[in-house]
Amino acid sequence: MKGAMKMSLDNALENLQATAERYxxxxxxxxxxxxxFIRPFIAALGYDHNxxxxxxxxxxTAFGDTKKYRVDYAIVLGDLPAILIEVKKQGHPLSDxxxxxxxxxxxxxxxxxxxxxxxxxxxxxxxxxxxxxxxxPFMEINLADADEMSVRALSRFTKDSFNVDRAVETAGTLxxxxxMRQVLAQQYESPDxxxxxxxxxxxxxxxFNKRVKDHFTxxxxxxxxxxxxxxxxxxxxxxxxxxxxxxxxxxxEADEESTSEENDRGIITTAEEIEGWMIVKSIIGTxxxxxxxxxxxxxxxxxxxxxxxxxxxxxxxxCRFFFNSSNKKIRVFDCEGNQVMHPIDSLDGIYxxxxxxxxxxxFLLQQDMS
Numbered sequence: 001m002k003g004a005m006k007m008s009l010d011n012a013l014e015n016l017q018a019t020a021e022r023y024x025x026x027x028x029x030x031x032x033x034x035x036x037f038i039r040p041f042i043a044a045l046g047y048d049h050n051x052x053x054x055x056x057x058x059x060x061t062a063f064g065d066t067k068k069y070r071v072d073y074a075i076v077l078g079d080l081p082a083i084l085i086e087v088k089k090q091g092h093p094l095s096d097x098x099x100x101x102x103x104x105x106x107x108x109x110x111x112x113x114x115x116x117x118x119x120x121x122x123x124x125x126x127x128x129x130x131x132x133x134x135x136x137p138f139m140e141i142n143l144a145d146a147d148e149m150s151v152r153a154l155s156r157f158t159k160d161s162f163n164v165d166r167a168v169e170t171a172g173t174l175x176x177x178x179x180m181r182q183v184l185a186q187q188y189e190s191p192d193x194x195x196x197x198x199x200x201x202x203x204x205x206x207x208f209n210k211r212v213k214d215h216f217t218x219x220x221x222x223x224x225x226x227x228x229x230x231x232x233x234x235x236x237x238x239x240x241x242x243x244x245x246x247x248x249x250x251x252x253e254a255d256e257e258s259t260s261e262e263n264d265r266g267i268i269t270t271a272e273e274i275e276g277w278m279i280v281k282s283i284i285g286t287x288x289x290x291x292x293x294x295x296x297x298x299x300x301x302x303x304x305x306x307x308x309x310x311x312x313x314x315x316x317x318x319c320r321f322f323f324n325s326s327n328k329k330i331r332v333f334d335c336e337g338n339q340v341m342h343p344i345d346s347l348d349g350i351y352x353x354x355x356x357x358x359x360x361x362x363f364l365l366q367q368d369m370s
Contacts, residue, residue: 009155012044013146020119020143028090028118037118038073038087046159047075059084071104081110082164083157088117098122102133111164112157112171119143123157125171138175144368145293185285188224196220222348228282229275229347273299273306276321276330276347280308283354284318284361292365305331310364318360319353332356335363 019036028036039049049055059074059081073085086101088094098115101124105113113124113133122137141150155161156170187195193213200216201208281297298312306323310316320339322329331341332353342353350357 009044009151009158012040013151016040016044017143017146023090030087030089033090033118034087037090038085038116042073045157069104074110077162081108082162083112083114084108084110085114085116090118092117094120094122097135105133106131111168123171125168127172127175134175136175136179138171138178145296188228188282191217191220191224229278267301267303269301270323272323272347273301273321276323276350277308279347279350280319280357283351283357292361310361310368316364318364319357333360335359
């Protein structure tokens with residue numbers, strides 16, 4: 001039964017993604033957003049939006065003895081509000097701190113709140129302080145980037161599975177894991193003084209003064225990056241054989257530098273190419289973690305070069321590696337699609353072009369969502 005529920009949720013999210021694609025160039029108002037996205041989303045979770053006692057529109061929240069405010073939707077279970085939903089129109093930027101939703105949650109028994117514009121869904125709870133909505137969401141789902149992990153987490157909030165205690169436990173795990181990943185991403189990009197000192201003191205027995213800290217900072221950054229890359233490379237070893245055999249490899253059209261014959265014969269994907277791909281993924285992930293799932297950064301190996309792409313699409317190249325000789329090179333694409341070739345001495349040289357790589361990925365993501 002759980003498998004059937006999950007499949008139903010998968011299909012419902014796919015339908016919502018199709019709706020998002022259909023209306024991506026439309027300027028929907030709040031009522032249209034409600035009809036196109038919110039009610040189908042509520043239905044995807046298994047709640048009956050036609051039952052006004054289960055899904056209550058314009059739910060009234062009392063404040064003090066006189067004032068009453070209304071939230072767009074309340075999902076009511078056992079006569080008490082369980083999930084509150086505040087809706088903005090499609091495309092409306094969602095603020096970092098939805099004060100209105102916080103007021104609603106603080107005024108009711110609800111432990112969960114959803115803040116959405118139909119495309120992005122931010123989930124809040126009161127994990128840090130009872131009866132006070134957290135500043136940061138514990139989960140964020142973007143329809144343009146929903147993945148298997150999102151579906152698994154979302155399944156906790158379906159009608160068939162919802163249990164307040166288990167949902168709170170899941171929310172805590174998601175929130176703090178997400179927060180730790182963001183901290184690690186920040187340290188990966190630019191380690192702060194505390195992190196440098198914490199790690200440096202574990203290998204250096206002398207006085208850790210400013211001169212030593214300045215000396216250790218680039219070493220900490222490089223050590224962290226090398227460690228992550230090495231671990232990722234180890235995890236990819238079993239996957240490499242599958243890719244070399246030609247299974248589960250992203251499709252990409254050959255251009256003037258490759259032919260269909262080259263696509264079929266004589267291609268060897270090397271560990272260096274996989275490691276370079278992982279470096280590019282990590283560079284992009286540190287900046288676009290919230291809006292771009294790293295699994296969308298794919299690759300395709302040709303006889304003469306190795307290309308990194310968004311969603312495996314040939315017109316969405318981010319960069320190319322030329323690692324088949326001792327003179328390694330990387331070709332980076334800019335926002336106009338122009339190509340600039342750079343020689344690199346080692347894989348660490350890829351980091352010199354991090355800004356260009358992140359800029360290209362951001363441009364492609366914006367193009368994909370427009």
